[in-house]
Each structure stands twice: as C-alpha cells, then as structure tokens.
Amino acid sequence: MPRQFFVGGNFKMNGTAQSISQIISNLNSAKLDESTEVVISPPSIFLVLARQLANGKIAVSAQNVFDKPNGAFTGELSVDQLKDAKIDWTLAGHSERRVILKEDDEFVARKTKAAIDGGLSVILCIGESLEEREAGKTIDVVTRQLNAVKDKLSPAEWSKVVIAYEPIWAIGTGKVATTEQAQEVHASIRKWLREKISPEAAENVRVIYGGSVSEKNCQELAKQPDVDGFLVGGASLKPAFVDIINARL
Numbered sequence: 506m507p508r509q510f511f512v513g514g515n516f517k518m519n520g521t522a523q524s525i526s527q528i529i530s531n532l533n534s535a536k537l538d539e540s541t542e543v544v545i546s547p548p549s550i551f552l553v554l555a556r557q558l559a560n561g562k563i564a565v566s567a568q569n570v571f572d573k574p575n576g577a578f579t580g581e582l583s584v585d586q587l588k589d590a591k592i593d594w595t596l597a598g599h600s601e602r603r604v605i606l607k608e609d610d611e612f613v614a615r616k617t618k619a620a621i622d623g624g625l626s627v628i629l630c631i632g633e634s635l636e637e638r639e640a641g642k643t644i645d646v647v648t649r650q651l652n653a654v655k656d657k658l659s660p661a662e663w664s665k666v667v668i669a670y671e672p673i674w675a676i677g678t679g680k681v682a683t684t685e686q687a688q689e690v691h692a693s694i695r696k697w698l699r700e701k702i703s704p705e706a707a708e709n710v711r712v713i714y715g716g717s718v719s720e721k722n723c724q725e726l727a728k729q730p731d732v733d734g735f736l737v738g739g740a741s742l743k744p745a746f747v748d749i750i751n752a753r754l
C-alpha cells in the first residue's frame with residue numbers, strides 16, 4: 506500500500522467565523538482528489554464551528570494541545586476536550602510555538618504522547634533555523650527533535666503520527682526549500698524511521714513538507730519520492746488551497 510498523500514491547512518492565528526466558514530464552504534463544494542487526506546487546522550475558538558461545517562471527508566485538527574489531563578491549566582485545551590468536540594488531530598511542535606513560546610523537545614514529545622494516548626493523531630512539526638542550516642546542522646536538529654518523541658512512543662504508535670518537516674527559514678517567507686533540499690531531509694527522516702523505529706514505520710509514516718508551499722511549487726515537490734504531502738500556512742486561507750490538495754491530479 507503506498508502512503509496516502511496528506512495535505513494539512515494550518516490557519517494559524519488567522520480568520521473570523523465568517524472567513525473560516527467561507528473557506529470551508531469552498532472546500533466542501535470543490536472537487537478534491539479523493540486519494541488525498543485533507544485536514545484543516547483553524548484557531549481553537551473555531552474548531553467546533555469547523556467540525557460542524559466541514560464535510561465528512563475533511564478532518565479537523567487543533568493547532569496545539571496540553572500534555573496534562575483536565576485540571577487547573579488556565580488557557581490550555583486537553584486531549585479529552587478535543588475528542589469530546591470530535592476533533593481527531595492536533596499539531597504538535599510547530600516552530601512558532603517552539604520559538605516564540607519556548608516549547609522544548611521534551612514538552613513537544615509529552616504532548617505527542619498524551620495526544621496519542623487519548624486517541625488523537627498528531628502532525629508532529631520539526632525543522633531547523635537558517636542559522637542551523639547554514640552551520641550544516643539540519644539533520645542533527647531534526648534527529649534531535651525526533652529522538653525526543655521516540656523516547657515516549659512505542660514503534661506501533663508512530664502509525665498515529667504524520668511528520669511535518671518545516672524548515673523555519675521557509676515559513677511565511679516565500680522562500681520555499683528546493684525540491685532537492687526537501688527530498689534530502691525527507692529521505693534522512695525516513696532513514697531515521699527505518700533505523701530507530703522500524704521498517705514498517707519507514708514504509709508507512711507520512712513525511713510532509715511545510716514552508717511557503719503554493720499552487721505554483723506544490724506539483725514539483727509532490728513528485729519527490731519521500732514527500733508525502735504538505736502542511737500549508739498562508740495559502741491554506743486562499744482558494745489556491747484546493748490546487749495544493751489536488752497537486753497530484
């Protein structure tokens with residue numbers, strides 16, 4: 506079985522009830538590649554709305570979740586609350602949270618484990634800064650980020666993970682990784698999966714690319730053997746998101 510192509514839309518802290526309803530209405534009526542798994546990730550205040558409006562082919566993801574069960578954690582959302590709201594996915598470790606909110610590898614790994622224990626699937630975001638890339642540390646950084654999660658998950662639990670490789674220097678900059686740069690890191694991630702998790706994980710875990718993906722660059726990226734889809738930021742708010750979902754048609 507080939508890996509199912511996966512396209513996520515990370516709306517980040519954008520949108521209103523009206524604009525998000527419009528985006529979902531467009532997706533509901535568009536002709537989407539049936540073989541692609543589509544997941545949208547609106548701000549938390551619109552998760553329930555998104556789940557109500559999106560058709561059954563479109564999954565909804567939180568952008569974040571806390572690692573503890575319910576309790577005195579002001580401002581956080583629990584895995585159980587997401588499940589109760591019929592939300593099946595969460596992002597974990599987006600670089601904007603790692604960098605701006607100082608989430609470290611260990612915390613991201615704990616969230617990933619808590620989410621999977623509670624029945625969510627996880628889009629696990631990893632990626633290096635420009636400084637790290639220029640210092641030749643890209644593979645070290647993504648491996649370090651993955652190792653923290655490996656320490657928490659059983660090999661079988663990786664079936665609930667989609668790995669999103671998002672080089673920080675490509676996010677929101679219009680500076681997309683070249684197809685060669687993306688393929689090289691994705692292949693290294695797959696090698697890591699084979700050596701550190703299992704041959705099954707290497708075969709089955711989707712490794713998707715994020716960072717300035719657009720309707721213009723998605724087709725070339727989608728041809729790379731280890732690019733199993735995309736995590737789209739800015740373009741997921743636009744009609745062009747449909748073209749990215751349909752990158753392989």
Ligand code: 13P
Nearest residue numbers: 515676677716717738739
């Ligand atoms: P952009 O597509 O806006 O570069 O954002 C990528 C991203 O961070 C998705 O999570």
